[in-house]
Amino acid sequence: MLDAPAFTAFPLDRAEALRRDADAVASLAARPDARVAALWRLKPLVGDQDGALTPAYFPRSRLDPASLQSKVVVEVFLGLDAAGAPVFAVALDPALEPPPDFAALVMGGESTPDVRFVELREAAATMHAGEASILATARALFAWHEAHGFCPKCGAPSVSTLGGWKRVCSVEGTEHFPRVDPVVIMLITRDEQALLGRGVTWPEGRFSCLAGFVEPGETAEDAARREAQEETGILLGEVGFLMSQPWPFPSQLMLGLHAQALSEAIIVDPHELAEARWASRAEVEAMLAGKHPSLRGPPPFAVAYHLLRWWVSRPSE
Ligand SMILES: [Zn+2]
DSSP: OOOOOTTOOOOSBOOHHHHTOHHHHHHHHHSTTOEEEEEETTEEEEEEETTEEEEOOEEGGGGOSHHHHTTEEEEEEEEEOTTSOEEEEEEEOTTSOOOTTHHHHHTTTOOOTTOEEOOHHHHHTTSOHHHHHHHHHHHHHHHHHHHOSBOTTTOOBEEEEGGGTEEEETTTOOEEOOOOEEEEEEEEEETTEEEEEEETTSOTTBOBOEEEEOOTTOOHHHHHHHHHHHHHOOOEEEEEEEEEEEETTTTEEEEEEEEEESOOOOOOOTTTEEEEEEEEHHHHHHHHTTOOSSOBOOOTTSHHHHHHHHHHHSOOO
16 A cells, blocks of 8 residues: 555545535535635645644634625635535635734634644645645645636636636636646656656755656656656656646646656756766665665655655565
């Protein structure tokens, strides 16, 4: 069994059929067990629990006062939890300065010294995977809403509908859906070695798998072959799927692939990579454990970590 990378254990029933009915969504929002996660400038409101960060949900009813409603830019219905309770998320007006009283207000005046807005990337390192995936969904949706306030066809304002899962042009009625951008990330191996690359902006010693965006008209397999050749000159043979990970910065879906290299000589494209190298199983194992003298690998919440760990933990080819 593979351990899951961050953002991959979404625990809610998305209840897609309910989104289509605005009255049903309003009824869900009015339920006493409805709860809300808040994001401000795409940062979720979180608290501490036993040394880990956890979303600071609050009852949906706390948003009722007009004074708070006016601070909400967009609201999305994320789904129903295991007990059937509705879960929503709100994006707070980014123009607000960090509202120091907001947390206390929505938490019902309870003492909440540790409740704060943090970068999701930072929170994901310690947050329960399922909770992180709820916030990841909200973050990806809000980033899309933020960038799509106007119809991309005619420029008229667009309106959020379907519980926040669609925008409709206010003039022509054209429909616009949240985007997901596929990225291939490749575990490339050859003769008991794996290919590692260091991005041009990454610090010395920091390595990961090669990755790149899938282009229009391209299969994931073709994208993997093209990216590997462009970035390192390595030719790939067979390419297979291993696992995927939503990556809400802002809206990627990382497609984790395993590819066999057909060639070995590395020619780095300096626009794409600072360096690339082959590493043995022992080196990768030490790198993932944080025990390699010079190589530092991807963090455990990244899919690259799990691709590499899958490789070092399986029998030799
Ligand atoms: Zn339009």
